[in-house]
Amino acid sequence: MPTAQSVMLAIHCKKTDTTDVKTPLLTYIRATYSDREADDAADDVEKVQSLRAEVGLAQSGTQPGVRDTLIKYYRCLNAIETRFPISKEKSAAQVNFAWYDAFRPSRRVVQPNLHYEKAAVLFNLAALSSQAGPLGQLSTEACGLFALLRESESPKTDSPKPMDLTTECAGLLEKLMLTQAQECVYHKAVIDKKSPNVLARLAKQAGTMYDEVERAFAAPSLANYFDKSWAQHVSLKASIYQVEELIQLGQQYRSEDKVNNQIAVLKEAFARLQNTRRIARAISTEMSDSVNRTQVRQFPGSAVRSARSLSRYTESVDGLLRQQFDRLAAATDNARLKLAEWELPDTLKALDARPPSALPEALSRELAEIEAIGGVNHLKGILAEIGELRREVDADLMAAQ
Structure with a gap:
């Protein structure tokens, strides 16, 4: 990639x-307009026929100039569309x-x-x-x-x-x-x-x-x-x-x-x-x-x-x-x-595998003391009291100002 x-x-x-584009178009021009109009348009129709023949020969897309030929032919078709109807109707050119x-x-x-x-x-x-x-x-x-x-x-x-x-x-x-x-x-x-x-x-x-x-x-x-x-x-x-x-x-x-x-x-x-x-x-x-x-x-x-x-x-x-x-x-x-x-994930695995008895003695004593006075809930209560005291102090300071 x-x-x-x-x-x-x-x-x-x-x-x-x-x-054959030439014959039907000239036939239509003669029938709809006149022989003179058909003779005047003969050269232009011949160019269209020539381009159509080139399009037919350049079917692999590898020949030089084939893209320009297709563009020229498409422009000719746009011009023909505004002048000559081509369809299965009897009054139209039969191509x-x-x-x-x-x-x-x-x-x-x-x-x-x-x-x-x-x-x-x-x-x-x-x-x-x-x-x-x-x-x-x-x-x-x-x-x-x-x-x-x-x-x-x-x-x-x-x-x-x-x-x-x-x-x-x-x-x-x-x-x-x-x-x-x-x-x-x-x-x-x-x-x-x-x-x-x-x-x-x-x-x-x-x-x-x-x-x-x-x-x-x-x-x-x-x-x-x-x-x-x-x-x-x-x-x-x-x-x-x-x-x-x-x-x-x-x-x-x-x-x-x-x-x-x-x-x-x-x-x-x-x-x-x-x-x-x-x-x-x-x-x-x-x-x-x-x-x-x-x-x-x-x-x-x-x-x-x-x-x-x-x-x-x-x-x-x-x-x-x-x-x-x-x-x-x-x-x-x-x-x-x-x-x-970062010594990962070995450190995490070691911590997961470590038994509670492997904690340092001082830390074990502190944890035991905390558990004796109520554990985590007791600590949460202390934090709540501290928060309440802080709000009271803030209120007193605002009043003093």
Whole structure:
């Protein structure tokens, strides 16, 4: 964790088939306006067709300039929306847009709906932002794009909607990207050597956000949609940051010489770390069957896939767990040294084991005398009388003034 090495999820781009945008648009212009208007618009429509072809060819997201192409095409779609209706109505331009589900690539959905095309383009822009570049900045950008998809385009697509373009899925991916951005904030704070108190708060926030994402994966509409490794990865991250919070709290308590609190949180951290290890083992077992459908990233680093994804993922997770165990062991040793300096808990054990007869003789005689005159109750009575006398003296002094 503190080395700023962390595995993060990236989103695959949606794939599409070749779509003829030019012919339906020119046909609509001729039917609605005139041949002359169609001839005047031919060059602009040709540019739109060219951009659509580039979008279709750049489906892996690795080609240079693909992000700029998607942005230009999205702007063209916004311009088309204000001029030409594209829908299944006979009076509208009949353009059938075909896209494949990003998480279920065999599922193909065709809709004559411009908002469906815009939603798919926004999805791919968000996916690209999750795959490359400065993680914190682009995770935040991906979050914003998924939010725009959820709010603006997803509700306007036709039914049945592909699951990856539903408001539920877009909302989940929005939360996931925001959570990974928060994780980057934590790593930046570690690099900047912030105080353990600050790091504990940031780790707690990251763990809480990963918990929320895990619950989103379990929503009825999405429970059987994503591969299990996605939800397991998020569960692992939530557990890791819960442990990290406790370790940082232990460091804070150590700086304040609150050894008892430090020991308590370190015990809790150790128990939770055992659970984290179990989650990691489950992921390593099941991820081998599904790694081709999961894309992961490292901080800092680039996207990796297939067998390399599994290898790097398991290596990174194992490294994180080993590091946390080492840090936990070091913190525990420090707590033990502090107890040894205070001669604890041996002193307490010695006092508990010491029989009453082992008290010094003079102290035993004084205790016997106190017991003879009434014991503790007698002493309490004397203290009460002293308190009453003090109040009377204070009253006399006030009267004299």
